[in-house]
Amino acid sequence: MMRFNLRIVCTASLVLALALFPVILEGQSFYIGVLSRAMILSIAALSLNLILGYGNMISFGHAAYIGIGAYTVGIFAYYEIYDGFIQWPVGLAVSAAVALIFGAISLRTKGVYFIMITLALTQMLYFLGVSVDEYGADDGLVIDIRSEFGGYVDLENRVTLYYTIFVILLATIAGMHRLINSRFGMVIRGSRSNEARMRALGYPVDRYKLTAFVIAGVICGLAGLLLGNYTNFVNPDMMHWTRSGELIFMVVLGGMGSVFGPVFGAIAFLLLEEFLSDLTVHWQIIFGPFLILVVLFARGGIDSLLGRGGRGHD
Amino acid sequence: MTEPLLRVTDLTKxxxxxxxxxxxxxxIAAGEIHAVIGPNGAGKTTFIAQLSGALRSDSGTxxxxxxxxxxxxxxxxxRHGLARSFQITSIFRDFSVEDNVALAIQAHAGHSFRFWRAARSDPALRRPAREALERIGLVERRNVLAGALAHGEQRQLELAMALATKPSLLLLDEPAAGMGATETSAMVTLLAGLKGDVAILLVEHDMDTVFALxxxxxxxVGGRAMATGTPAQIRDDPAVRQAYLGEEA
Structure with a gap:
């Protein structure tokens, strides 16, 4: 009971802290920026967790959808179309379409092959970004004006942008919680537990996995739309395979297969990155072993340190 | 004459x-328990795999x-009503016993593209799951993780899952494998109680179980049915006695 409460306390304090930071840190735009980025990557990590943690689909190409979202904002801005009511639906639709194609191809394989194919497909997008000179190639595009929502929400204001991200993050967490516990969620988790059994019970498992893959892609595309807006900038690096790797780190660090885990993971990842890179430019020398220790000794990630009871994967 | 529930013709693999x-x-007629016996390597498991769809057949229908x-x-x-249990227990080990059965019921309760309502509090899944567990005698253990059940209980759970899908034919590959004598006799009683409700194709090594059910x-033998008949006919068939039962007698 004590440990159960610890998790609720930590989760609630984190949410409360995120809600209050702009008020407390008024003027300290640097930290507001770090946390904005952390929340955006939390959304991306939450989406990856749906397929990685609950569905056991180890996608090593999830950054593709961040790139798609960010490039949507960038390319529209390049043509001086700033209307978010156009940009965002298009960004989400393209994410869904790409996830559908990538998923349909990669879900034909399993295990290491699945990892390699998702990696390869995303690298194709990366090289596409690098090679299209019109959209800045290696250098990417500057997003001079953020998405406009007809005067309702002004994303040019850092604090407004912060709270927009915050609200979308909360909605994503709540939606993920519903999804994971719905009939659909049970099918995805059942497939992770014993796929052969699911088929024998009569589930067309592949269709459900593909649907989960697309949902994850769309949510991550949303994170990409936010990231493009936040950074005012997009380049192919956002889709580089190391970015996909970082998203996996966040999920593993936070705790696979727990709804809130990826949020802990993403925030811890970014804070560690900031803190360690202040100490030394070779911060990854410290970060790498740290991650290994987490995998070895706290297999459920940060979430498991807060106590997860005997049920597992809930 | 009406067509039997299952008709296998010239199947080859x-x-x-x-x-x-x-x-x-x-x-196989509706409601009958049809046992398939034979020495190791006779093709019993291959046959089950072909029936369930895990293996493609080379020819035949x-x-x-x-x-x-x-x-x-x-x-x-x-989904057409063909359920199977596995020779090696196949359950969702990290799900609770009741979740296991609920998943089986959900498989036959329409599509599962339902993204919002909580499945664990859905009476349309939980009530029949509870009933299936009562029938099989596992209802007390419904909140235990399936992986933590004793071996015999896991076999029971597997059967409960297969039955929860309301099949018209159940393929059972050695349902009593690895069970002790008490557990086996409980399983036999359970299966006997199903007679008439659901047709069962039973692959089993234990001759007492086969002749009881x-x-x-x-x-x-060698991938062919050398004889088919009632238990009495099979017991008295000289060719069978020589080829198979004789080895045991």
Missing amino acids: AFGGLIAIDHLSLD IRFDGVDITNFPIARRA ADRISVL
Whole structure:
């Protein structure tokens, strides 16, 4: 009971802290920026967790959808179309379409092959970004004006942008919680537990996995739309395979297969990155072993340190 | 004459040069318990795999419930009413016992593209799950993780899951494998209670179980059915005695 409460306390304090930071840190735009980025990557990590943690689909190409979202904002801005009511639906639709194609191809394989194919497909997008000179190639595009929502929400204001991200993050967490516990969620988790059994019970498992893959892609595309807006900038690096790797780190660090885990993971990842890179430019020398220790000794990630009871994967 | 529930005609499966199932034909009537026995390597497990859809057949047809299911994938066969248990226990180990059965029920309660309502508090899934567990005698253990059950209980759970899908034919591959004497006799009682409700194709090594349960028995040798008949006929068949039962007597 004590440990159960610890998790609720930590989760609630984190949410409360995120809600209050702009008020407390008024003027300290640097930290507001770090946390904005952390929340955006939390959304991306939450989406990856749906397929990685609950569905056991180890996608090593999830950054593709961040790139798609960010490039949507960038390319529209390049043509001086700033209307978010156009940009965002298009960004989400393209994410869904790409996830559908990538998923349909990669879900034909399993295990290491699945990892390699998702990696390869995303690298194709990366090289596409690098090679299209019109959209800045290696250098990417500057997003001079953020998405406009007809005067309702002004994303040019850092604090407004912060709270927009915050609200979308909360909605994503709540939606993920519903999804994971719905009939659909049970099918995805059942497939992770014993796929052969699911088929024998009569589930067309592949269709459900593909649907989960697309949902994850769309949510991550949303994170990409936010990231493009936040950074005012997009380049192919956002889709580089190391970015996909970082998203996996966040999920593993936070705790696979727990709804809130990826949020802990993403925030811890970014804070560690900031803190360690202040100490030394070779911060990854410290970060790498740290991650290994987490995998070895706290297999459920940060979430498991807060106590997860005997049920597992809930 | 009406068509039997399952009609297998000239089914063949070869692995390279080895012919595992050799032009096998076999009928199963609705509600009957039909045992398939035979020495190791006779093709029993291959046959089950072909029926469930896990293995493609080289030739021959499988008609089930009036439909040619020869080319149906596993999941589609299951939705048509063909359930199976595995020779090696296959359950969702990290799910609770009740979750296991609820998943089986959900598989046959329409599609699962339902993204919002909580499945664990859905009475349409939980109530029949509870009933299935009561029938099988596991209701007390419903909140235990399936992986933590004793071996015999896991076999019971597997059967509960198969039954929860309300199949018309149940493929049981050695349901009593690895069970102790008490557990086995409980399983036999359970299966006997199903007689008439659901047809069962039973692959089993233990002859006492087979003769206690089966309405008809087919003897599989070298991928062919060398004899099919009632337990009494099979027991008295001289060729069977020589080829198979004789080894045990």
